[in-house]
Amino acid sequence: MTPPPYRWPDPDRDYANGAFIPGAAAYPQRWAEAAAAFRQAMGRRAELDLAYGPSPRERLDLFLPDGPPKGVVIFVHGGYWHLFSKSHWSHFAAGPLARGYAVAMPGYTLAPAARIAEITAEIARAAWFVGTRVPGPVVVTGHSAGGHLAARMGCADIPVPVARVVPISPLSEMGPLLATGMNATLKLDEAEVAAESPARQRLRDGVGAHVWVGAGERPAFLWQARVLAEEWGCPWTVDPGRHHFDVIEGLRDPDSPLCAVLMDGL
Secondary structure, three states: OOOOOOOOOOHHHHOOOHHHOOOHHHHHHHHHHHHHHHHHHHHHHEEEEEEOOOOOOOEEEEEOOOOOOOOEEEEEOOOOOOOOOHHHOHHHHHHHHHOOOEEEEEOOOOOOOOOHHHHHHHHHHHHHHHHHHOOOOEEEEEEOHHHHHHHHOOEOOOOOOOOEEEEEOOOOOOHHHHHOOOHHHHOOOHHHHHHHOHHHOOEOOOOEEOEEEEOOOOHHHHHHHHHHHHHHOOOEEEEOOOOOOOOOHHHHOOOOHHHHHHHOOO
16 A cells, blocks of 8 residues: 655545555454454453443453463454454453453454444443453453554543553544544534544543553544643653554563553552
8 A cells, every 4th residue: 555645734635544454455364363263262261252231243262371360451442443353353352361460352343333432432332341250450451443442441431440541542632533534424523523532531639540552653543642641640651663453463472561551560
């Protein structure tokens, strides 16, 4: 995919990740194949398609460590709220599992069948479900649009039982998306932008937060990450050499700095 010619302003270019990543088109198939192999290898330690809510896509996969879990990490997938499914990402549970944590990967209703506020409510239901099923602290992380949803679980207006949120390359201020072509699918308006922008919400008391982003990402995503960290007064990490599609690779390595940020100190 070739990037469109530069002009300013150009909101669609700002958020066009694949156009600036070599070999971007191959990533979804690679993720899906690795995820399927991971689920098969997990055997009985993979509890698949658990219903956490009433709609067809309110299902999650729960992966269990070898022994009693120390807690649980919830990973929320991205895709600008209208692409992908939970089944693309299973292998990214490997790092937390090796550290002794269970990992839950929820699906959710995709836009335009659901508005973003409705998707937020679904992930909150998933967090409650997971928190009652797995003992110990709950950490919510997610990537891109999933980073937005992970951040929403740390906001003061969402009373869910989580100890920490680690948004990865999150969309934290929704205002710029109003001018993008994807808003024909998302159907955001000013009221929903105000309510659903984590950067405009207060971090809930008692919840830890750390924002993660790749150094090689689009400038808009670096800005989105920094805005959230500044508004919440929390740490943020710019991961050297990582772009928007490989910034989550650290989740596969229990010794990675990203896994340390997720679970150290719990």
